Amino acid sequence: MGTYFEWIADLDATEAEAPELGRRVVDALVARGVLLREVSGAAALGGVGHLPGPAWADTVATSVSGEAPWGMAVGTGREVYDGGQGGVDAVTCPRCAVRRSFFGPPEEFGPTCSDEEGLSWFYDAAATWRDGDAADLECRACGAVSSVTEWSADDAALACLGFTFWSWDELRPEVCDWIAEATGGHRIVHGSGKV
Ligand SMILES: [Zn+2]
Secondary structure, three states, X not given: OOOEEEEEEEOOOOOOOHHHHHHHHHHHHHHOOOEEEEEEHHHOOOOOEEEEOOOHHHHEOOOOOOOOOOEEEEEEEEEEEOOXXXXXXXXXXXXXXXXXXXXXXXXXXXXXXXXXXXXXXXXXXXXXXXXXXXXXXXXXXXXXEEEHHHOEXXXXXXXXXXXXXXXXXXXXHXXXXXXXXXOOOOOEXXXXXXX
C-alpha cells in the first residue's frame, strides 16, 4: 500500500515569481473545471491542496478506480520532485551530455543493482540546494563543475514551483501544456511517485 501521486514542476520559475505563477496555474485549472478554488487538508498528504473539480477526469487518460482523486497541492520554494523514495534514475551533465545512471544490472551495479555512491552524490547536492545554498556537481566524464540545477534528471526535478496531484492517476500530457501556457511558456516536466 501507499499513496500515489503525480507531480509537475516548472524548471524556469524563480523563487520570487513562484507564488504568483502558482496562482495563475490554479486559476487556469479552476477555469477548466478540473480543480476547485477551495482548499482542504483532505486534498493533500501533510498539507492542504485544492479539491478536484467536476471535470477532474479530463486530466487523466484512464481512471483506475473511477473515484475522484484527493486534490492538488501547490509547492512554492526550492523543492526536489522525484518518485518519492529517492528514485532519480539518472542525471545528465549540462556540459558534455554524458548520462550517469544510478540503476542497472548486477554485473555493473552490484547486488543492490544501484549506485549508492552516485545517488548520495546527487541527493546531497540536491538537499544543499533545497536548504538555500549553492551546490555543484563535478562530472566524472568531462570534469566540468556545474550547479546541480543545471543537470537534467530523469524522473526528477529541482524546481521552485511544483504541483503535486495526490492519489491521481497518470496525467495526460495536455495538463503540462495547460501549465506551460499559464506560466508563459516555461519548461514543464512531469513525473510520478509513491510514498
Ligand atoms: Zn560532463
